[in-house]
Amino acid sequence: MKQRIVALAATSLFTAMVAGCASPGAPQGAADSIYMGGPILTMNDAQPNAEAVAVQGGRITAVGSRADVMKLQGPATRVVDLKGKTLLPGFVDPHSHLSVVGLQAVSANMLPSPDGNNDSVAQLQENLRRHMQTSPEARELGIVLGFGYDDSQLKEQRHPTREELDAISTTVPVMIIHQSSHFGVLNSVALRQAGISAATPNPQGGVIGRKTGSQEPNGLLEENAFFGAAMRLMPKLTEAQASGWLAKAQALYLQYGYTTVQDGRSSPDNVAQTIRASKAGVFKIDVVSYPDILELGDGSMMQSPYYSRDYTQHFRIGGVKMTLDGSPQGKTAWLSQPYYKAPEGKPADYAGYGVLTSDKANELMTQAFSKGWQVIAHANGDAAIDQLIGAVRVAQQRVPAAQDSRPVLIHGQTLRKDQVAQLDTLGIFPSLYPMHTFYWGDWHRDSVLGPQRAENISPTGWVLARGMRFTSHHDAPVAFPSSIRVLDATVNRTTRTGKVLGAEHRVDPATALKSLTLWAAYQHFEEGRKGSIEKGKLADFVVLSDNPVTMPRQQLSTLQVLETIKEDTSVYRAK
Known part of the structure; x- marks a missing residue:
């Protein structure tokens, strides 16, 4: 079914009381709020557009014409004039890492243009020095953290080295995290504190970078080597610090219109911190967590009241995260065919690597199916996607009476056409990554995958x-x-260079909006209460500066989020 998704309509940032007399005596079921005065895009195929929406008790009570909905106006009803702006359902985040966004918020910005100015190693060093001198978090934590460097966008076209980070400090640990979050570079102090030396072997599913001709670490850590070192280096946060990080992370999501946010691959500490923050009233929006299936410990977190389809103080555990490979832009994703240009020091037939054996992946997937856990599985390379498909197939055979747990493929950047059919047959939901066409499309075409494979990354058209x-x-x-x-x-x-990558996979704006709203709610088993503007659903809205369905498609990047509304309460307004 090719989805033809119809126009949506608007809301606004500046809420204004509309003058007008309420009818004598409040009508039965009088609304708390009525939104009108701009296009309203509902994401409901049965009623794609509306003129007005009524809300009572944080839920939508009526959607329709202005004349009909205004009949629900009572003396205390707040009438919000959108002033021509566009109202949509609040955005539902299909995949991200809320806890790590908190880390990003207190780290030095290492992102390249246009999100930062780290386009050379020298600029990166300058920003790290400034951060070390000015950041209260660097002083409090005793470590200099940087987030978001990208070797493919640096002038030098390589990762920084431990010596280049030693130039920042030889007494304080320095750790910078790659934009993919799958790599990190450590200075000499940080390597010592992480227990990494020439005698340290590579862990399974990870690589310790070495200096040419020796076993001496060069500072670069890949995948599990990096994850293990980061866990050892990160200091224990106080309650106030942990809550503060989460509040800063939430603020970033709010300014982009998200009313539901995912915390993928949560550690036990992440889950505990997030529960404490929810009890303390930190969250204005809903947070759904997916703990790492390899870090469940005694499994108690999957038996707690928080493992539920319902939120408790804006938090719930939705299932588990499984990681099967790495990052294509970092050339650690597991491919069935070699990389277009092998990384330095790798043979010409290098195709990345997996994280788990297939037997282990089958075992973990079967465990999840037997317990009814939803699995969201990180698989970028097509070989890793083959492993995911195989694990789901085995689990369905071993647990034939399993309830619908709606397994999710996360990323699927090199998803093959034959694999799309298998996802459909097995009921694996694809959460794809078209945004990489902007950030790494040129890199994928010229270095990672080559012209032909790069055209089909995140193949939404298929x-x-x-x-x-x-x-x-x-x-x-x-x-x-x-x-x-x-x-x-x-x-x-x-x-980045303005070239179209994969024209057949471009979709119309209405379809793209569904992928951010109703279909994202479906992915989380929340389509009955979120994702569209329909009677009975939560009054989660976002107000945009223009109508994304009717404006020129080439200008979509100029859209602004003016207001984010959670259950009829404004939780963000643009300045």
Whole structure:
């Protein structure tokens, strides 16, 4: 079913009371609020557009014409004039890492243009020095953290070295995190504190970078080598610090219109911190967590009241995260065919690597199916996607009576056409990554995959051709949690240099908006209460500066989020 998604309509940032007399005596079921005065895009195929929406008790009570909805106006009803701006359902985040976005918020910005100015090693060093001198977090934590460097965008076209970070400090640990979050570079102090030396072997699913001709670490850590070192280096946060990080992360999502946010691959500490923050009233929006299936410990967190389809103080655990490979832009994703240009020091037939054996992946998937856990599985390379498909197939055979747990493929950047059919058959939901066509499209074409394979990264066209739904995500903190950047990339698929990558996979704006709203709610089993403006659903809204369905598609990147509304309460307004 090719989804033809109809126009949506608007809301606004500046809420204004509309003058007018309420009818004598409040009508039965009088609304708390009525939104009108701009296009309202509902994401409901049965009623794609509306003139007004009524809300009572944080839920939508009426959607329709202005004349009909205004009949619900009572003496105390707040009438919000959108003033021509566009109202949509609040955006639902299909995949990101809320806890790590908190880390990003207190780290030095290492992002390249246009989100930062780290386009050379020298600029990166300058920003780290400034951060070390001015950041209260660097002083409090005793470590200098930087987030978002990208070797493919640096002038030097390589990762920084431990010596270049030693130039920042030889007494304080320095750790910078790659934009993909799958790599890190450590200075000599940080390597010592992480227990990494020439005698340290590579862990399974990870690589310790070495200096040419020796076993001495060069500072670069890949995948599990980096994750293990980061866990050892990160200091224990106080309650106030942990809550503060989460509040700063939430603020980033709010300014992009998200009313539901995912915390993918949460550690036990992340889950505990997030629960404490929710009890303390930190969250204005809903947070759904997916703990790492390899870090469940005694499994108690999956038996707690928070493992539920319902939120408790804006938090719930939705299932588990499984990671099967790495990052294509970092050339650690597991491919079935070699990389177009092998990384330095790798043979010509290098194709990346997996994280788990297939037996282990099958075992974990079967465990999840037997317990009814939803699995969201990180698989970028097509070999890793083959492993995911195999694990789901085995789990369905071993647990034939399992309830619908709606397994999700996260990223699927090199998803093959034959694999799309298998996802459909097995009921695996694709959460794809078209935003990478902007950030790394040129790099994929020229170095990672080559022209032919790069055209088909995150192949939304193939998915739609089979009548399947999909979601489109930003994977923050890999990039800022920008709903507008996601929307633009999903529709236009233009690279940093302005070239279109994969024209057949461009979708119309209405379809792209569904991937950010109703289909994202479906991915989380929340389509009954979120994702569209329909009677009975939560009054979660976003107000945009223009109508994304009717404006020129090439101008979608100029859209602004003016207001974010959660259950009829304004939780963000643009300045």
